[in-house]
Amino acid sequence: MTRARTMSLPAPDEALNDATHPPIALQRGIALGFLAMLPMFLAYEIAFTATGGTQHNTGEFVMSAPLAVFGEDATLVRRLVLAVCAIAAAWHCFHRELGLASRVARVVIEGFAAALVLGPLLLLLQRAFQLPEPRAIAGTVSAVPSLAQGTLHFAGAAYEEIVFRVGLQSLFYLLSVEVVLFFTESAFASRVFGEGFAIVGSSLVFAAAHLAAFTHVLGPGGEPFDPAIFAWRVLAGCLLGVLFRWRGPGVAAWAHGLFNLALFIGAGPDVFL
Secondary structure, X not given: OOOXXXXXXXXXXXXXXXXXXXXXXXXXXXXXXXXXXXHHHHHHHHHHHHOOOOOOOHHHHHHHHHHHHHHHHHHHHHHHHHHHHHHHHHHHHHOOOOOHHXXXXXXXXXXXXXXXXXHHHHHHHHHHOOOOOOOOOOOOOOOOOOHHHHHHHHHHXXXXXXXXXXXXXXXXXXXXXXXXXXXXXXXXHHHHHHHHHHHHHHHHHHHHOOEHHHHHHHOOOOEOOOHHHHHHHHHHHHHHHXXXXXXXXXXXXXXXXXXXXXXXXXXXXXXXX
């Protein structure tokens, strides 16, 4: 028995495609978000070189794993891939909209704004769910932070957003929607369940990826399991997942990176509220 699926037409604001009122989908798109992340990728590669390539962000490690076949040239190939993706993203956005520089700037500004409210919102959620508040979120930071380490913490968020939000969250959403459609044939139910499952599921993986038990393949580092910090990271992943779906990957990456930087330089619960 075959099942017919109806495709809904795009909303009027999404159907517009002129220079004055570009589609909302373009502002949230992966191509524009990737262009907004370019300064973060560049900063990461500079800091990566400054540390002698001894420190890896988990997201960067996952993205670079397929390039291990190139041996010592893997880093160079990764940078070439980033350059090609940047050119493709710029070409895509250039032919889809005008005012590209201002739209990239808007993504960065929104990321700054989101970073300012991320900490207080996390604490409010912790208290709403009556969860213990973490006191040492950035526990792996050295006593004397270096500029290169701070840059890796900030810029590595771009790689994490590509892996955990653009990649994993999107994959979870697509799979869960198909499963629910198979059993219910309800497009609304499948979308609601898919969004919730994708955000929570990817956030659990995101939090687990910071644990030493999972990061030992990268070398020394990672965190021991702490229920309060793990819950904090799951909630942070959920908020970033919502931000990704609402405002796109670029905003989520900048908010994530700036929040990481705040934690790195010593911000904590007593600072956020």
